Amino acid sequence: MGTANEGGGGGTDGKSTSGWRAEDAIAGNRRALQALRELVTYPYLYARESRLLGLKWPRGLLLHGPPGTGKTSLVRAIVRECNAHLIMVSPYSVHKAHVGEGEKFLREAFSEAYSHASRGKPAIIFIDEIDAICPCRNNRREQEARIVGQLLTLMDGNKKSSKMLPHIAVVASTNRVNAIDPALRRGGRFESEVEVTVPTVEERLQILKLYAKNLHLDEKVDLQIVAAFCNGYVGADLEALCREAAKLAYHRMLDRGEKVLKLLMEDWESARSMVGPSITRGVTKELSTVSWDDIGGLKDLKKELQKAVEWPIKHAAGYDRLGITPVRGVLLHGPPGCSKTTLAKAAAHASQASFFSLSGAELYSKYVGEGEALLRRTFQKARLASPSIIFFDEADAIAPKRTGPGGNSSGGVTVGERLLSTLLTEMDGLELATGIIVLAATNRPNAIDAALMRPGRFDKVLYVPPPDVEGRYEILRIHTRKMKLGEDVDLWKIAECTELFTGADLEGLCREAGMAALREDLSASSIHNTHFQTARSSLRPSLTKAGVDKYSNAAINDPSTRKH
Numbered sequence: 001m002g003t004a005n006e007g008g009g010g011g012t013d014g015k016s017t018s019g020w021r022a023e024d025a026i027a028g029n030r031r032a033l034q035a036l037r038e039l040v041t042y043p044y045l046y047a048r049e050s051r052l053l054g055l056k057w058p059r060g061l062l063l064h065g066p067p068g069t070g071k072t073s074l075v076r077a078i079v080r081e082c083n084a085h086l087i088m089v090s091p092y093s094v095h096k097a098h099v100g101e102g103e104k105f106l107r108e109a110f111s112e113a114y115s116h117a118s119r120g121k122p123a124i125i126f127i128d129e130i131d132a133i134c135p136c137r138n139n140r141r142e143q144e145a146r147i148v149g150q151l152l153t154l155m156d157g158n159k160k161s162s163k164m165l166p167h168i169a170v171v172a173s174t175n176r177v178n179a180i181d182p183a184l185r186r187g188g189r190f191e192s193e194v195e196v197t198v199p200t201v202e203e204r205l206q207i208l209k210l211y212a213k214n215l216h217l218d219e220k221v222d223l224q225i226v227a228a229f230c231n232g233y234v235g236a237d238l239e240a241l242c243r244e245a246a247k248l249a250y251h252r253m254l255d256r257g258e259k260v261l262k263l264l265m266e267d268w269e270s271a272r273s274m275v276g277p278s279i280t281r282g283v284t285k286e287l288s289t290v291s292w293d294d295i296g297g298l299k300d301l302k303k304e305l306q307k308a309v310e311w312p313i314k315h316a317a318g319y320d321r322l323g324i325t326p327v328r329g330v331l332l333h334g335p336p337g338c339s340k341t342t343l344a345k346a347a348a349h350a351s352q353a354s355f356f357s358l359s360g361a362e363l364y365s366k367y368v369g370e371g372e373a374l375l376r377r378t379f380q381k382a383r384l385a386s387p388s389i390i391f392f393d394e395a396d397a398i399a400p401k402r403t404g405p406g407g408n409s410s411g412g413v414t415v416g417e418r419l420l421s422t423l424l425t426e427m428d429g430l431e432l433a434t435g436i437i438v439l440a441a442t443n444r445p446n447a448i449d450a451a452l453m454r455p456g457r458f459d460k461v462l463y464v465p466p467p468d469v470e471g472r473y474e475i476l477r478i479h480t481r482k483m484k485l486g487e488d489v490d491l492w493k494i495a496e497c498t499e500l501f502t503g504a505d506l507e508g509l510c511r512e513a514g515m516a517a518l519r520e521d522l523s524a525s526s527i528h529n530t531h532f533q534t535a536r537s538s539l540r541p542s543l544t545k546a547g548v549d550k551y552s553n554a555a556i557n558d559p560s561t562r563k564h
Helices: 030-040 047-053 071-082 101-118 142-163 201-212 223-228 235-256 265-274 299-314 316-322 340-351 370-384 415-432 469-479 491-496 503-520 529-538 545-552
Strands: 003-005 060-064 085-089 123-127 168-174 192-195 329-333 354-359 388-393 436-442 460-463
Touching (some): 030 168, 060 071, 101 168, 201 223, 299 316, 299 436, 299 460, 370 436, 469 491, 469 503
Parallel strands (some): 085 123, 123 168
16 A cells, blocks of 8 residues: 554654654754644644634645655654654556556545544655656546546545544645646645755755764864855755765775774765765756866956856855845857856856856757757756856857847747747846856857846856967966976967967867877977977967957947947
8 A cells, every 4th residue: 555654652742752853854844844734733733723713724735846855754754753644655556557556546545544534643645756646637648637536536525524534634745846737736635835945055054964963073074064065955965975975984994994984074075076966967067177277368357257256156145235236147258269168167166156058059959849948947957056157158049139020031939039038038037046147158249139138137248358478378388287398398489479379279289289299209208399389380270360350349239338
């Protein structure tokens, strides 16, 4: 039947006889705990008062939220707290091979709940992943429609039997609340809905303390710092983080021959690199450790990006205190190969934010509506994993200028226009969110729709120019850090003779110089000036003077554009 008989020793006062409460096993989620107590515990605890007042307690509760936030754990904790009888219903137990078996299982589950409730014991029917059991009946299989109909009948029967039997609670959980049949989401059925959200930094600290209470922590370990760097982590992720940190400490103890297992701060840092937030898997990009120092030149531009991206995330309290509205969007434009994408990654790394990256190729799908759905899903994930940065590469492909009121030549709305409409809606929605910044890069700023360029969307527009001689020198130094250079190599002179070379061109120049040394002598131990000269003579800059002038004079909306 899928039952679970869990209890903490009896009692109807919201506690077990041992004084155990749900908070002993669950950190945060106070609103969900309160809703579960009103559903399960209070109808028994305040039965007399509710009869006198004619109060009708809720019969059904829908818990929804991302995977791993603790929906099932919440139910189990309440079951233990009030010594209730738990009946589990899962998609596996309902979807059977033969017709009618799923409906029979549901009827037996409710019958079992009535049996326990009639003996004066709280009974909870917990339906896990209800979106898979009761999806919307539009164009669905007949079996699923029958199961939805059966559950509706049973829940209505539960309501009608309330005068004869004690309270029976039906709790369901889902990660996709909008995929459930609408008939279930009304009064008398699942009349209460509570979102189990991603924990805040304070809740993450409480969860870490809960899972680390039996671990031997070094005195220098500060769980507050660990919690602060775990944005987007849900309870299941934090449990895995504690487990991974303990495993790393154990292996270190074996390797070093230590006698006492003690978790150091380095164990937590290493574990965090292995256990990331599950909520962002599949949509975030692995963020390489690109720092501001890895980008040559562009000092003023880097300062502007730090103020626009890093400050609102790292100093959010100061912004709130002064009532300053942070920048919502930053557009980087300039010639190809001038580190626009690298700048975005460096900003994300410096601010320790979750990094979501989308390109036109990912959003232009052969299926209608799939690109818009991915866009909405990315913004939703970014809100849950905030602070976060959403980066759009080649923004002109994602948000192209609209052709006018008639749409395209065939009179329909293009994919680009649908994506633009979705992007505008999502960026306007960021006014209610905190810790989310949109970055975009393009080589063709004039091709981006003007609606994106107003305040509240892309507030700041920055021009990323080709590197000047000082910038080229710094880029050459960065790309030759791991190369063995001869004493005759003068990077400043190379910088002077590489005008119009972009950062990507200079990286290619260094690589080609190394290849020239190997072609000359496979046993070469260093790279000399002649190798750089050979490489320089074989490479041409990807930019021209006329091209640079065209990029630098690109107007966005009007000639007096907000250009850095």
